[in-house]
Amino acid sequence: MALLLAKRLAALCVLMSALTGCGSLSETIRYRLTVNVDVDGRLVSGSGVIQVKQSDMRPVFGSMGGAGSEISGEAVMVDLGPRGTLFALLRGPKTGFGDLGGPAWMLFHVFADLLKGEIDPLPKVRLLVERRPHRVLPLDVIPMLVHFRDPNDPKSVVQVDPANLRATFDADVALREVTIEVTDDPITRAVETKLPWLKTIQGQLDGSRLHTGGSFANELNAYDFYRGPNRN
Template sequence: MALLLAKRLAALCVLVSALTGCGSLSETIRYRLTLNVNVHGKLVSAFGVVQVKQSDTRPIFRSMGGVGAEVSGEAVVVDLGAHGVFFALLHGPKPGFGDLGDPAWMLFHAFDDLLKGEIDPLPKVQLLKDKRPSRVLQIDYIPMLVRFRDLNDPTSIEQLDPRNLAETFGSGVSLRDVVIEITEEPVTSGIEAKLPWLKTMKTHLDGERYHHLNTLANELLARDFHRDNR
């Protein structure tokens, strides 16, 4: 709701900018998320670049304003060869997180120590762009990791434990770390090559229109794998 209100107010600001002098109501930032996996002594790395456009109309519209974030990017595709493929989603680390676990949430929490004392979102984004920090994500901030028993069947999805990839992929496979860093690289694309059904999916992964079941396939949507708000 807040995001919808922010979009409407931002559009209104454009219309009346000549009279109000609104100025910028948003800041855009990109980060690169790299997953490093040990596979029988060899390192397999995969990355994705995600864009977060943070808006804040409160300085202009006061109590009628709001804050919100638009995300563009896709899940990181980690191909382990004969062991299979898994994905790091645009979703929090566990079911039920909702927007609290989305990429904007993760971005700010990952660099929380650098942002102490700053409350408003736009200065936070500018600070991160200026400093261009990089660090290993804490385990509780790693996005949800999933795989499909059958890549052509979205209902075959399974959640993975980042602490124990060997449980799914066998002995010798483990997650070394997940690194987040601010970047100006282009937003990643191409996940449909692995999951072609994403292009047409308008429901939850199990085909249901609403989230009303206690299953992972009913929790997740296509937007947890791919978003484009550019």
């Protein structure tokens, strides 16, 4: 009995040590995403700060543990004037499930050459926080871009091709570049002012509770536009 109690106390000490910093189970990093668009011959920009809280429970729980990330932030908005607003979402460029191309994946993928071959997630975050890198995103990893033909109607959402903004807007609109930069600036909170219906929407943007893939609006939900405390 005494031996069992000692083992439990030892495990608790290891867990408390990890949670109090001696062997941290998580690291937090923020980055600024900036979308630059040429509109009628002038530069128009929008930017936002997104936070990735990366966790790794394996040092305490071994093979029963796992690694994951928690995202806080929102879609980046670019005000194109009378043409409406361009949104860069909190997801990769392709439809469907999964986080491929999402905020955490993009952060590690874009700066992979700076990570010195490190394979564990927490040291990766520490390296990036230390180096505070800045880079232009390759076209194929730019987050999904969307536009609402009617900002009051979530069903009016359309996907925007980053290589061909003119197809959605007109010939005088073109994407110049999208940049990513590690920062310690505060997380952005403004998207609800542009899309107030995000506060009340349930399920997908087409009104369905389930993802069926029947339309583009059905592929998206509020989770693609903002995440964080008290948000799903």
